[in-house]
Structures are given as C-alpha cells and as structure tokens.
Amino acid sequence: MLRRVIASAAVITMLASLALLATGPLGGSWDTEIRIDATTPSFEGLQSVLDLDYSWSSLTVTSDSELQLFGFLWQEFGVHGSLGAFEVQGNLLFGPSTGDYLYMQMTASIELAGCEIGAYFAQLSDAVLDGPADGFAIRIGGSIGDLDVVSTTELGARVRDDDYSGITIVHAASGLYRTYDTNPLIPGKGFTGQEITLSGLTFGCADDIEASVYFTRNGFDSLSFEATGIRTTLPWLSLDATLTFQLQTKSLVLVPHLSLGQLACLNVYAALVTGDGDNAPIEGISIYGLELSCTLGSVTFRDLSVLDPSRYAITTPAYGSAIEGIADAIGQGHEYYPDYWEMLSIDVALGSCCGGSSHVVIYTYFSQGSGSLFDCAMTSVEASVAFSERLEFRGGMEFSATGTKHLSIGLRYAW
Amino acid sequence: MSRLRPYLAVGLLAALLCGIVACSGFWNTAPKLGSLVIGPVVVTGSDGYVLVSVTNMPSGGLAAIQFGTVGDEAIVLSGVDPSSVVIEGKNGFLVLAKDFTTNPGKGTLLAANAATGVAAGEVLRFTFNVTGPNPAFTVTKLKVTLASDANVIISAWNLSTKAYYTR
Numbered sequence: 106m107l108r109r110v111i112a113s114a115a116v117i118t119m120l121a122s123l124a125l126l127a128t129g130p131l132g133g134s135w136d137t138e139i140r141i142d143a144t145t146p147s148f149e150g151l152q153s154v155l156d157l158d159y160s161w162s163s164l165t166v167t168s169d170s171e172l173q174l175f176g177f178l179w180q181e182f183g184v185h186g187s188l189g190a191f192e193v194q195g196n197l198l199f200g201p202s203t204g205d206y207l208y209m210q211m212t213a214s215i216e217l218a219g220c221e222i223g224a225y226f227a228q229l230s231d232a233v234l235d236g237p238a239d240g241f242a243i244r245i246g247g248s249i250g251d252l253d254v255v256s257t258t259e260l261g262a263r264v265r266d267d268d269y270s271g272i273t274i275v276h277a278a279s280g281l282y283r284t285y286d287t288n289p290l291i292p293g294k295g296f297t298g299q300e301i302t303l304s305g306l307t308f309g310c311a312d313d314i315e316a317s318v319y320f321t322r323n324g325f326d327s328l329s330f331e332a333t334g335i336r337t338t339l340p341w342l343s344l345d346a347t348l349t350f351q352l353q354t355k356s357l358v359l360v361p362h363l364s365l366g367q368l369a370c371l372n373v374y375a376a377l378v379t380g381d382g383d384n385a386p387i388e389g390i391s392i393y394g395l396e397l398s399c400t401l402g403s404v405t406f407r408d409l410s411v412l413d414p415s416r417y418a419i420t421t422p423a424y425g426s427a428i429e430g431i432a433d434a435i436g437q438g439h440e441y442y443p444d445y446w447e448m449l450s451i452d453v454a455l456g457s458c459c460g461g462s463s464h465v466v467i468y469t470y471f472s473q474g475s476g477s478l479f480d481c482a483m484t485s486v487e488a489s490v491a492f493s494e495r496l497e498f499r500g501g502m503e504f505s506a507t508g509t510k511h512l513s514i515g516l517r518y519a520w
Numbered sequence: 521m522s523r524l525r526p527y528l529a530v531g532l533l534a535a536l537l538c539g540i541v542a543c544s545g546f547w548n549t550a551p552k553l554g555s556l557v558i559g560p561v562v563v564t565g566s567d568g569y570v571l572v573s574v575t576n577m578p579s580g581g582l583a584a585i586q587f588g589t590v591g592d593e594a595i596v597l598s599g600v601d602p603s604s605v606v607i608e609g610k611n612g613f614l615v616l617a618k619d620f621t622t623n624p625g626k627g628t629l630l631a632a633n634a635a636t637g638v639a640a641g642e643v644l645r646f647t648f649n650v651t652g653p654n655p656a657f658t659v660t661k662l663k664v665t666l667a668s669d670a671n672v673i674i675s676a677w678n679l680s681t682k683a684y685y686t687r
Binding site: 146229 | 552555557558559560562564565567571573575576611614628635636639641642664679680682684685687
C-alpha cells in the first residue's frame with residue numbers, strides 16, 4: 106500500500122513538474138552525453154548539463170549544473186535583466202566536487218545622456234590559485250561624432266575588452282573551464298589602473314585607428330597608437346601598425362597582411378614570409394593551406410589541406426575545423442589535431458518530421474605514414490536527430506583502419 | 521541634449537583623471553609568479569590520469585620542462601603500475617625522454633615544445649593503471665627545471681596542487 110502511495114505521489118509530482126515546466130515561467134534544457142572507449146571497451150566519459158531559467162518580472166534567474174564522470178564539476182547561479190533603469194547581471198560559481206565557492210561577479214550598467222556607464226565587481230576565492238582576490242572597475246563609454254571614447258577605471262579588477270580576455274577559471278583535474286568578464290586582481294580595493302581609449306577614426310587610409318593611454322598606481326604606463334588595415338597601393342597587401350611609448354622605450358611594429366580574396370569554392374591560405382624580429386623585410390609569400398568547399402542542396406562538402414604542418418594545423422570541430430597557426434591556437438586555447446594534415450567533411454542537413462532539424466556530419470582525417478589505405482588516419486561520424494522542437498538525440502562514432510575507437514550517445518531536451 | 525553630450529563626456533573624463541590623481545598610491549599589485557599546476561589523480565575503474573598545466577608563465581611561456589634525472593627523480597608515484605605510465609604532450613609539447621622503471625615508484629622525464637611557449641594551459645597528461653586504493657602522484661619542486669620560450673631558465677615559480685587555477 107505504501108509503495109503504491111509513494112509511486113502515485115512520485116508520478117503526480119513528476120507530471121505536475123512537467124506541467125509547470127511546460128506552462129510556467131520556468132524554462133531550461135537538459136543536455137547529456139555518454140562516451141565509451143570502444144577499444145577496451147569501457148565507460149570513458151559522462152557530461153550532463155542542466156540549465157534552469159526562472160523569469161520574474163524583468164529579471165531572469167538561472168541555474169547551470171554540469172556533471173562529469175568524475176563528479177559534479179560546476180554549479181553556477183546567475184541573474185540578468187533590468188532593475189529600473191539599470192541592466193544587471195550576476196554570476197555565482199561553485200565547485201561541488203571539492204565543496205568550494207569559487208567566484209562571484211556582479212555588473213550593473215545604465216545609459217545616461219548618451220554615455221553608457223558600467224560598474225563591475227568580482228571576487229575570487231582562495232580555493233582558486235591566485236585567490237583570494239576582489240576588486241571592481243568602472244567603465245564609461247560614449248561617442249563624439251565618429252569618435253568612440255571609453256574610459257575604464259580599475260580599482261582592483263580588469264574587465265574584458267578587445268585586448269583583454271577577462272578571467273578563465275580552470276578545473277586542474279580535467280582542464281574544463283569557465284570564462285567571465287571581470288578579473289579581480291588583488292585583495293582589497295584601491296586604484297590599480299586607468300585606461301582611456303579613443304577609436305573609430307580612419308583618416309581614409311585604414312580600417313580603424315585607435316589611441317590608448319594606460320596609467321597604473323605608479324603613474325604613466327604606456328601610450329599606444331594602433332592602426333589596422335592600412336591600405337597600400339597593392340590591393341593584396343595591407344598593414345597593421347602599432348606605435349607604443351613606454352616610460353623609457355618606444356617601439357613600432359608593422360605587421361603585413363596578405364589578402365588573396367576567395368574564389369568561388371577555393372580559399373587559399375597564405376602569409377607573407379619575413380625575417381626574424383619586428384619589422385623584418387618581406388622575403389616572400391608562403392601558401393600554407395587550401396580549402397575547397399561547396400554546397401549542393403542540403404549537402405556541404407569541405408576539404409582542408411595543410412601544406413606546412415610544422416607551423417599550421419586543423420582545429421577540432423569544436424573550434425570550427427579551420428586551418429590555424431599552431432602558436433596562435435595554443436595562445437588562444439584552441440584544440441587542434443597535431444598529426445593530421447588533411448580533412449574531408451560532408452555535412453548533410455536532413456529534413457525532420459516534427460519541427461526540429463537533423464544533421465549528419467562525417468569527418469575524415471589524413472596523416473603521413475599511418476600505413477592505412479590512402480593514409481586515412483581517423484574518421485568520425487556525428488548525427489543528430491530531432492524528434493520534436495524540444496527533443497533531440499545525438500550519436501557519434503570515431504574509428505580508424507584498426508577498428509572503432511570511441512562511441513557517444515546523447516540527448517537534449519528543452520522546455 | 522545631443523549638444524551636451526561632448527561636454528558631459530569631457531567632464532566625466534576630467535573627473536576620472538582627478539580620481540586617478542587622488543587615489544594613486546593606495547595599493548601595490550603584487551606580480552603574479554608563474555605556476556606549475558599538478559592536478560589530482562583522477563581514477564575511472566582501473567585507469568587513472570593526472571594533468572600537468574602551467575599558468576602565468578613569463579618570457580613567452582614554458583618551452584621545456586625537466587622532472588629530475590634518473591637516480592634523482594622529481595616524480596613519486598604510489599598505487600600505480602610504473603610500467604603502464606604513458607605520457608602525452610599537450611599544446612605542442614613532445615616527450616623527449618622518460619624513465620619510470622629504473623627506480624620503481626619514482627619517475628623522471630624531459631619534454632619540450634618546438635613550436636611555441638605555453639603561457640597558460642595543459643602541457644602533459646600522465647595515464648596509468650591503478651594498483652592500489654589511493655594512488656598518489658607527487659612532484660618535488662626543487663628537482664624540476666623550467667625553461668622559457670626566450671631560452672632562459674625560469675627561476676621564480678610556484679608549484680600548485682590546488683583544484684582550480686586561472687588563466
């Protein structure tokens with residue numbers, strides 16, 4: 106009898122929850138994937154992400170939970186929306202697997218007399234290397250004609266902009282990470298920096314000219330002028346120039362860019378070859394990659410060839426499957442395949458019966474000296490099938506000539 | 521109102537500059553030392569792995585790392601089958617030499633990156649078979665040597681075993 110009552114209560118609660126999810130202000134999604142090492146075979150990985158959004162008035166409160174095979178990795182609570190005339194956003198990050206509070210960020214911005222004024226506050230806990238730290242920053246931006254003026258006053262924190270990537274918190278055991286705008290630098294608050302940037306000028310010869318001056322608590326730090334896309338008499342050649350004054354040094358860096366344009370379906374990746382050091386003379390042109398792509402109906406075909414694999418590589422599908430300099434990929438944290446010099450891919454968009462869209466993507470990578478047919482090193486097949494606008498199933502398989510390496514299955518449900 | 525905008529912007533900038541002058545000298549921002557981050561041992565079934573990462577590495581980033589020498593190993597392992605240790609270089613790092621069997625329970629290796637220095641990110645991944653209930657992977661800082669992309673030894677750095685780091 107008790108079991109029936111418990112079972113009935115569970116079913117009613119579940120149905121009521123589903124009804125609430127479907128009709129109420131609570132939205133979200135659940136995305137989960139299981140990866141299997143087919144060589145052993147063994148359970149290789151699990152990723153499960155639950156997002157919940159609750160809208161209340163003009164504010165939305167969010168909860169983002171990420172579970173991995175080794176444990177409950179991230180729990181983040183957030184809030185964003187309008188509070189009177191202010192646009193507000195907040196993030197609160199925990200590491201449940203270690204039982205730690207990790208990071209908090211609050212931002213508020215308001216538009217006043219054509220100027221956008223933003224206040225940023227962040228705190229990093231001592232559970233994270235470089236913590237504890239906290240601080241805030243004030244950013245004021247506006248335009249005078251074509252000239253954009255941005256002033257950032259740093260009181261123990263730096264804020265993401267074109268030249269600064271904010272803060273990335275990395276889980277040391279897995280390498281998985283989260284990125285936020287405000288980077289707290291020191292414990293306590295006090296003046297740490299002031300940056301004023303003027304941009305938007307072109308003078309008819311460049312895409313953009315930017316001037317920036319930066320002060321720290323010790324006084325003047327640097328003054329820099331940066332011109333991007335300076336046009337030359339050669340239509341395929343442009344220059345970026347950066348002139349920087351520091352207290353006792355001055356530097357000028359000229360970076361030439363080669364633009365060969367794009368033919369109908371062929372893209373040539375090329376760069377100018379220069380000597381060592383800054384402002385070295387141009388010694389030649391290096392063609393380091395070719396991309397062939399065409400779309401026929403719902404089928405897209407791509408072929409990428411890396412001609413200089415010692416310095417360039419193909420990034421993984423998560424980073425766009427593009428040819429990128431290895432040093433740039435490492436610097437920007439992009440994953441790439443170090444051993445493959447060519448990729449063939451076929452992306453097929455399938456019609457769907459129920460409102461969603463379905464895809465099948467096949468990637469084949471080639472290496473040198475793999476010993477397999479045509480030097481084909483690895484092939485992966487990824488398929489996603491939508492059963493409705495809300496429910497999607499995914500499957501993946503990775504194999505080589507010696508057999509299947511990895512399998513994955515997943516689903517995503519949104520409400 | 522639009523006529524007032526330039527004056528407002530200039531006024532705000534002037535106020536900020538006054539604020540800078542007023543607030544200068546309050547706090548020192550301590551320079552961040554580079555850190556070698558040894559992740560915890562992660563066990564799934566009978567397999568385990570450890571990720572080694574770096575952050576805030578100076579002089580163009582880390583380009584070479586040496587974990588002691590044979591007979592003076594920097595790595596100490598327990599609860600791990602030494603013969604099963606496989607080391608994978610990450611972000612362009614290549615393992616040039618390693619030894620985990622001459623002195624069981626101790627390990628040494630040399631790895632370098634010919635492409636570029638890594639200022640922040642993963643550099644090595646150790647995988648192994650687990651033989652005991654609480655496998656451990658420890659590193660002796662004094663036996664580790666780091667070299668930068670600018671061809672200089674990185675002398676000031678921290679060894680971290682914290683579960684999280686920033687980059």
